Amino acid sequence: MTMDQAYSWLSATLRLSTPLIFACFAGLWSERAGVVDVGLEGKMLAGAFAGAAAASLTGDVRLGLLAAVAASLALSFAQAWAEIERGGDQIVCGMAVNMIGAGLTAFAGAALFGEGGRTPALTAGERVTPVVAGLDALTLAAFAAAALSAFALARTKLGLRVNAAGENPGALDAAGGSVRATRHIAVAIGGALCGLAGADLSLAQAAGFLPGMSAGKGFIALAALVFAKWRPGACLATCLLFGGLDAVAIRLPDAVVPGVGAVPVQALQALPYLLTVALLAGFVGRARPPAAAGQPYRRE
């Protein structure tokens, strides 16, 4: 590998990791507060569509970013209503969010632009463009969000409450904190981060929205969260690893691994999921989710 190739692989890794980092930390906030989030994919799609649609209609990328966050937040409110207020099953409701995100974006895209759900191709001013060393503002923001989240979860009062809501909601309640409010805040932070993940897909990586463009990235982020055992530092590293795998898959179709031979690109695509299953099954360490994850909280 020459220097040039190494550099381009590295920058592809950073770019492809960006939506994974946003979505993975979105899941981290939610799940550390005890709300399992399998709806990352749907919220990303909502963000990707709203971002591209707003940027295209207004010609302003900043409004696009705002719309992306707003649309994803709206979906996360619906999710929070069902899961926190109604005590609904978090897996079922998360899958519902994915279906709503996929369906509504394609429907709205077709109604607004009439091109099979696609938004028009975005021009330079409507996109997120590189600012420093080929990296765009969203990539830098992803690392900032990761660092801030790690700090907030470990060192702030909010972080303490979030962890309590996920590990022992009864104790938080007894100490006078509100499990409900804490979980709502955590899910909303997750919603905003998912919106940015989606915005990265349609405003930075591509120039516009395509129905279904998240293509399982929300689930890769979920896999990364599990693989990282719900720890911020490991989340960032895992997202970079999975993003790097993606960069390899794009650059080297049918990569040749010494001693194994040609590896089909689909094997690389399946690798994050297989690694996560292997970890869950205890073949590679042990993953322990937050103790109260998945359980609606009800006062005794």
Added chain:
Amino acid sequence: MRPAPVFRALAAPLAALAATGFCALAVGENPFGVFAAMVSGALGGAEPLAFTLYYATDFIFTGLAVAVAYRAGLFNIGVEGQSLVAGAGLAMAVLAGGTLPAYAPLVAGVLAAGVFGAAWAAIPGWLQARRGSHVVITTIMFNFVASALLSWLLVDPLRAPGSMQPETRAFAPGARLWKLDDALSALGSPTTGTPLNASFLLALAAAAAVHIYVFRTRAGFEAGVQAANPSAAACAGVDATRVVVRAMALSGLLASGVAVNELLGAQNRLILDFPAGAGYVGIAVALMAGSRPMMVPLAALLFGFLAQGGAELGLDYPRISPQIVVAAQGFAVLVAGAALGSRRLA
């Protein structure tokens, strides 16, 4: 799951209708006109009705698959992937048996679909029972592994020679399921032009079989006890691993019905992503049916109506994308999921 009151069962379809109505309003169409178009598109005449039953066939299989796992206390989110792997097994068996006498490839295909679907579901079951990995996450992961596996099979080893499409060559004429249209043309009646086939009857028989399994067999009873009270089940000598693996394998076996309906009944070849989300709709179907096997066909019919009615909307309302159905199904699942929780919390 205990029987749900009628209004809870109806909350999900009402949410789907409301979502469709709001979307219609948002693009400036009259919601009631849209509903009427859906009803006539899904129920008005032999062809629409046959399409509705054809879609419902998939949803009966996936709804039963989710329900039978849920009865054992397991949440199988992997029905989509299990259908895909079943389809791969089916195609390999049918293509390998292409030269055999008539019906042999058909039988081999159905059997292979069942074995592959059951095996793909049994792995996450075994991993949960023996290695402690939660079946929800592993089945989600397995969906994507299945999807990658299928796309590799269809771009490389199974692709029709000389074809640029990611699909296998057409199955031999013997490997086709009996269609409603075959009967109609034999009778000299006008045909419907739909792929409605014998899988629909198979799906109804499966619902009856699952009913008997759940309520009248020792294995079904063991699964129910294990779901309700694992320690009581252990005390009574129920083998937890066997219950989990058996429930998941049965679930995967039922998921393979989608492959039978789509590949042997409609496509006559293996194509990418043929379940088209039926595995996820199965979650909504099972929830609406309260996991009662005999209620699953009814709930599936409703989602078949939505699928066909939505697909036909585009003719009268070009601005309304058929994808609106996916959103409507999503709202149905959300409300069903919320109702499921409030019952548990109450």
